[in-house]
Every structure is written in C-alpha cells, then in structure tokens.
Amino acid sequence: MRKTRFASVAMAAALAAVASSAGAACGQYVTCYENDTLTLRIPVTASVGGRCQFATGGAPSGSYTIPGYIDTTTWSNDFQFTIDCNTPARVGVVSANGGLKTGAAITDAGYLGIAPYDVALFLDGNTADVSGACAASSLSAAAGTDCGFRGPASTTRGLFMPGPSQGQTGSKLTVSAPAYATTQAGATTTLVSGSYTDTLTITIAAAP
Known part of the structure; x- marks a missing residue:
C-alpha cells in the first residue's frame, strides 16, 4: 500500500x-x-479576360462633305480613333453601298449612279502598327470577296493587330478617290447628276 x-x-x-x-x-x-x-504551399491560379474596345471619347465618328464634284476633283479625308485593348484585336469596316451612291434614277445607257472610292485602315498598337487598304466595293455586305478587313469584326474577321493598344492616338480610317475616270471596264460612262453618299461602320473585337 x-x-x-x-x-x-x-x-x-x-x-x-x-x-x-x-x-x-x-x-x-x-x-x-x-x-x-x-511551410504550407497552396497554389492559386487566376486569369484575365481579353478586353477590346474603342477608348472613351475615342470612337470613330464624324462626316465628310467632298468639296467640288467627284467626277473632276481628287479628294481625301481621315477619321481618327483610339483603341483600348489589353489583347490582340481585329477591326472591321462595312460599307452600306459599296461606293458613293445616288438616289437618282438611272434611265439612260452609259450612265452610272455609283462612284468607287478607296478605304485605308491604320491601327496604332503599343509595339506594332498594321495597315490595309480596300476598295469600298469589297466592303459591302454583298461583296463576293473580303479584301482583308470587311466587318463586322470578330475573332477571325477584320484587320489583325497582333498586340495590345492603350492610349495610342495614331489609328485612323482614310477615305479617298481620284477624279472619277469616265472609262470603266472598257466602256465610256458618266456619273448621273445628283448627290452621292455612303456610310461606313467600324467595329472592333478582341482576338485572343
């Protein structure tokens, strides 16, 4: 015990x-x-989506009245815009009429109611700039072939910018034409008298 x-x-x-x-x-x-x-190791992963748009206050806009008569005057005008993209992008352009078109009726042979013009696109990126040029006729929705940047823009359609662009101010769309040639496709033609117009629509899309 x-x-x-x-x-x-x-x-x-x-x-x-x-x-x-x-x-x-x-x-x-x-x-x-x-x-x-x-020591405790915990892997954490995350991702950032592609964002691509026209910068605030920098979307392409405006109008242009061609001075003089387009059958006797060479003309050109720039429309500036700014891109805000953290990824590669594509910019597309669509022409409503495929050229400068009049609403006047065409009743006589040898006269035309649509005048061709050219569209050039320049994209200003952070480290790379790209450009392209098309006839307005190839930018209409009904055009048989895509000249390189017919829109609407998507991941596969439009002029390709290979890198980001932020705050770059050199992007622009240029429309121009020489004095209208009276000989088209081997035939003598004349533009009918009237007012001629077209509308271009520019769109942008991320292209990861």
Missing part, C-alpha cells in the same frame, strides 16, 4: 514537471526543433 502511494506521488510529480516545462528550455520532457515553422 505504501509503495503504491509513493509511486503515484512520483508519477504525479513527473506529470507536473512535464506541464510546467512547456515553455522551458529543451530537456527531458520538452522536445525542441531547430526550425519550428511550417
């Missing part, structure tokens, strides 16, 4: 020593490590 009692007292003293030595120096009842930090 006494031996058991002494053994219990000794065990209690040992446990008390362990409890009291938790913050003490390394010893019989405390296991210490040279480096007591634990």
